[in-house]
Amino acid sequence: MSERSERHIGLSRRMFSLVAVLALALTAAVLPGSGRATAVASPNRGHLVTMCLAPKAFPSFEHTVRVPAFLVATLLRTTASYRGPCAAYGESAPRGDGRLTAYSQQEHGKPAAIGVVLPTSTLRGLPHDPPTDGKWCYDKNGDGTVDPMMECANGYGSVLDLDGSFRRDVETPFKYLMIDWNPHGHGPPNVYDRPHFDAHFYLQADASRRAIRPGPCPELVNCEDFELGKKLPAAKYRPSDFEDLDAQSPGMGNHLIDRTGPEFHGKPFTHTFIYGTWDRDVTFYEPMITEQYLDELADGTRDDACVPIKQAEAFQQSGWYPTRYCMRHRDNRDEITISLEGFVHRAAS
Structure with a gap:
């Protein structure tokens, strides 16, 4: 496999993992129950914070993103993400x-x-x-x-x-x-x-x-x-x-x-x-x-x-x-x- 192909596969995997993490977080955020109520009631739901997004299955696939503050607790609970920019x-x-x-x-x-x-x-x-x-x-x-x-x-x-x-x-x-x-x-x-x-x-x-x-x-x-x-x-x-x-x-x-x-x-x-x-x-x-x-x-x-x-x-x-x-x-x-x-x-x- 060429070096270019390996880079392309690596980038594709990282993009897939990022999309999967965001989808999981957004899905969890709108599930019925206390999590949804907290998200809706949060006064800071529009405030963006920096997080390092990572899926549980591939915790080394890390991506620094800005997410609404009300999603932080959900991401920490459902993924391998952590606070702040990626290390x-x-x-x-x-x-x-x-x-x-x-x-x-x-x-x-x-x-x-x-x-x-x-x-x-x-x-x-x-x-x-x-x-x-x-x-x-x-x-x-x-x-x-x-x-x-x-x-x-x-x-x-x-x-x-x-x-x-x-x-x-x-x-x-x-x-x-x-x-x-x-x-x-x-x-x-x-x-x-x-x-x-x-x-x-x-x-x-x-x-x-x-x-x-x-x-x-x-x-x-x-x-x-x-x-x-x-x-x-x-x-x-x-x-x-x-x-x-x-x-x-x-x-x-x-x-x-x-x-x-x-x-x-x-x-x-x-x-x-x-x-x-x-x-x-x-x-x-x-x-x-x-x-x-x-x-x-x-x-x-x-x-x-x-x-x-x-x-x-x-x-x-x-x-x-x-x-x-x-x-x-x-x-x-x-x-x-x-x-x-x-x-x-x-x-x-």
């Missing part, structure tokens, strides 16, 4: 019984979301022992062997580039993600020592990140590098609630922790936000979310949530920056998203 998918890696895939959503150069999407199968079959993948280790006691329980850091990590066109065309410093699964959690003790995912959204170049070496200083960081991690950005570039607690890691950098978070005031850790820094620069944004929280999203015992990100007074690079992080379960696709959203354009100062 551009970046790199993907296996984890558990599923995968982790970087994604981005944008319209006319403004990001709507960047994040990681994972089928709920990813939460099954996760590794637990040893507690890390062994990529960041150091023989701290000098006995000639590496103890995987005490002399390795960073859990099980996956570095995922965002889509190339997004990285090229959207003015934002965020270019890639690093998603770490920590089966035993990490310090501080009795705070973050629950199984959880760290979702790092990096502003720092990957080569610079990887150059942060393991060694004998706190959290298994090379001592020279540890001193670089202690050089914090100017106060105006970091919210005042975020403190340096020496929570450094090789291949990551320093983690500034918000001591006003509920997990430091008698509440169990479920999710939180961390600012990453290295050698006077803000280097990553990081939501941390427990395995239990994601399980509860998946089984419906916990609702989707978006949480405001405390903002700095100034920014080191110009571009689009998020104002909230979100955790969602797409019931119609049986997948979870962890994302940064609510982007606002900031000028460097």
Whole structure:
């Protein structure tokens, strides 16, 4: 089959799927019952919203469209569609019984979301022992062997580039993600020592990140590098609630922790936000979310949530920056998203 014929067949299939999805949605919208009454009574039935249309049978056939607001609930119930423009998918890696895939959503150069999407199968079959993948280790006691329980850091990590066109065309410093699964959690003790995912959204170049070496200083960081991690950005570039607690890691950098978070005031850790820094620069944004929280999203015992990100007074690079992080379960696709959203354009100062 010629390349031209394959393109024609692919286009025909996509057009067919789009027509089928719209027909299904319109049919469902006029069926008798509460759905029809809601549609007719809706004061916003003429308002158009952006959605990514996808049929259940072929969820990868995605099409960005504008639809009347009253159709949104029907589309989410009857198809594999989701809110906002269709995602551009970046790199993907296996984890558990599923995968982790970087994604981005944008319209006319403004990001709507960047994040990681994972089928709920990813939460099954996760590794637990040893507690890390062994990529960041150091023989701290000098006995000639590496103890995987005490002399390795960073859990099980996956570095995922965002889509190339997004990285090229959207003015934002965020270019890639690093998603770490920590089966035993990490310090501080009795705070973050629950199984959880760290979702790092990096502003720092990957080569610079990887150059942060393991060694004998706190959290298994090379001592020279540890001193670089202690050089914090100017106060105006970091919210005042975020403190340096020496929570450094090789291949990551320093983690500034918000001591006003509920997990430091008698509440169990479920999710939180961390600012990453290295050698006077803000280097990553990081939501941390427990395995239990994601399980509860998946089984419906916990609702989707978006949480405001405390903002700095100034920014080191110009571009689009998020104002909230979100955790969602797409019931119609049986997948979870962890994302940064609510982007606002900031000028460097």
